[in-house]
Amino acid sequence: MTDDEGDTLYQAVSSRDARFDGEFFFAVRTTGIYCRPSCPAVTPKRRNVAFFTTAAAAQGHGFRACRRCRPDAVPGSAAWNVRADVVGRAVRMIGDGVVDREGVPGLAVRLGYSARQVQRQLTAELGAGPMALARAQRAHTARLLLQTTALPVTEVAFAAGFSSIRQFNDTIRAVYARTPTELRAETPGAPGPRDAAGVPLRLAYRGPYATREVFDLLAAEALPGVEEVTGPPGDRTYRRTLRLPYGPGVVAVGERAPGRWLEARLHLAELRDLTTAVHRLRRLLDLDADPYAVAERLGADPRLAAAVAARPGVRSPGAADPEEYALRTVLGPEGSARVLAESGTPLDAPDGSLRALFPAPAELTGHPVAGPLARALADGVLRLDPGADRDEAARVLGAVPGVGARAAARIRVRSLGDPDVPAPDGADAPEWAPWRSYAQRYRDVSPR
Template sequence: MDEDTRYEAVRSRDGRFDGEFFFAVSTTGIYCRPSCPAVTPKRRNVRFFATAAAAQGSGFRACRRCRPDAVPGSAEWNARADVVGRAMRLIGDGVVDREGVAGLAGRLGYSARQVQRQLTAELGAGPVALARAQRSHTARVLLQTTELPVAQVAFAAGFASVRQFNDTIRTVYASTPSELRAAAPGARRTATPSAGVPLRLAYRGAYQSSAVFDVLAAEAVPGVEEVGGAPGRRVYRRTLRLPYGTGIVAVDERPRGWLDARLHLTDLRDLTTAVGRLRRLLDLDADPYAVDERLGADPRLAPLVAARPGLRSPGAADPEELAVRALVGTEEAERLVRRYGKALDAPCGSLTHLFPEAAALAQADGPVATLAAALADGDLRLDPGADRDDAQAALLALPGMDARTVAVIRTRALGDPDVAPPDLDLPDSWRPWRSYALQHLRTAGELEHR
């Protein structure tokens, strides 16, 4: 998009582009999402940015009316396989907060200087600034949804000190942490972290939640996942293994322009990572407008797209777990959980275990042990920044791994939007959204689910 087209999107308050770019107004010092309901500024006073971090780095503060930090992430970062796309996925997973820029660069196979240069050139912000913007959003969520002391919020959000936290919140939101907390409805706040962190998971466009929950229900591994309630009002719950601790998440099926969720974490520093993984599982950062436009032009798919606009391609909350489950199936996965999974300190209903770590599964028998050993040793990487082609080659080299299973792993664990099973000849006109095309065919009953 050129800047004139972006301005037209702003002038029409087009929500399709929320998260795809941001605009700032030089006369007010505020940046917004394209759909902001405020009076449209004059074109000469508007600047455009690829990320919220770039707008913040140029001295603009977030609009209190449209809350641009709460928009869905750009679909581009999940679709792209280049260094910038991989870096953005890793930053979203909290890698910079945990491992620093050096850790991010090491995972990408580049020097820290190269990563800084590429991100700054394309996005207007380097990895530190991008992570800082993410920490600010996490802090705002905690301030406005919990009664945690401000100091605890600062460290839970990933800030190194309370002073750094206070300075950042003032810069980004033009408010003190206490003022930011006071601006939120008190009814949404929970008294303690043990009550969980309530979340509104935003998405753009239509969202076919029933189709996503059908997949989750069909694949649920007892002890780790459950889907309860009547269709249309179901709740998906699962356990999560996270960098600092563990978590249990519950997501309501009913779409309201967002999905309601609640996260129970043993360590609040995992909030950013847990939210990112949940968004990938539910495919919340997709661009349904682009997908539906391309697939809806195909005679075979047109009626399916018309019947289910905004159909998503579910991902994975834990890529390594998904790879094991794709290899062995749900029934065997349940057996592995009972034998190798770690029991929760306090079971929550039918949720009793974490899915086994790769190191534990390496003690099993057969192909699953070989897969687990490759994951545990680092010979195979399936994290958000993994190179998809390298991962596919490594998977195909493992005994017992066939091309169809690898296609499932590439689609679900690695989030590739353009995967076709090797036994299906799909038209090139479905590119780059073949994963979504297959989801349409499966949901319509024209292909078996796998």
């Protein structure tokens, strides 16, 4: 990093600019603590400050997380949603828990690189390799469980993805400078039983967030039995079932934003799925977006300027289950309802109106409409997971029978989380890149 680049970042720290929370972290050499840019503590002198791209990099240099600003709870960097290269794909997969489940070799296989190449590229660009990034994520998950549930400490360790109690204790001490018991004791009030209350979450985002438009879309698309939106506009709750690696889950998210976060609650059959569930929820709600960058690019065009000014923070939602969304896109609402009734996987106990998981692709390979797409997904010919190669997925989608141009564009936007999908009718402009998916959302939510 050049001195000029460091000075620019220091200006963001000096002004406590929350727009940069999650985009970088700063550490103070004299205290051994790292923070988010908006930390309300006294601004340190420039000569004592070091900058890091990730929290994992700061931790790797021996810095501890600030107790005041909780830098581990910031939104993720929007760069990983935009970038389609190996580093961007790797970060998204680590967020989805691939390293916890499959290790670095599994991550490397999914990326099509050797483990050494992945380590080298991530370390060179992010200052931390895949294990360090996963370790930072586990520490955050452990803190969340310690402070919001009554789980025994040993159960928290394994639920957060640690392979041993010693590794768990060492990591918590290194990241937070406290023991797990001390970390739990900092939370006022005793956590309630997790089975009754689930895991409460505060899902952070940056900048303005157009909750009404997001919840309008969720309500319009909701598939009864899998999803529901209840309550009056402005105070709605979105609930849905989740198919997760270790078992099913149910999530509820509130529309009201009491701060720079949405409040949610997760009920999981297996707490090992917490990290993955949170990551998928963030992708669904597009919580890691950079609305400032979107507004700067799209608001400069007279065709979109009024809409951008009138509706700040419009998001381009993704999908909680990319394969499910793709299949439902091809089936349509009525076809999806029939498939759910015929082939859905019932929950062990219905949760209100939520009663089932949407069928997995392998269960629909013989379906007359969804069959070709289901076979491509089940066989691994088409990948829609967070680490998928977007260009390759677009090529495969274009060759699947029954997937038209409009359906393919919707799947790219929602299932792949691609922020720059051209409109299938050509009604967009190259200068809107890399935010053409957001431009379409502004066109959808604004009166013509």
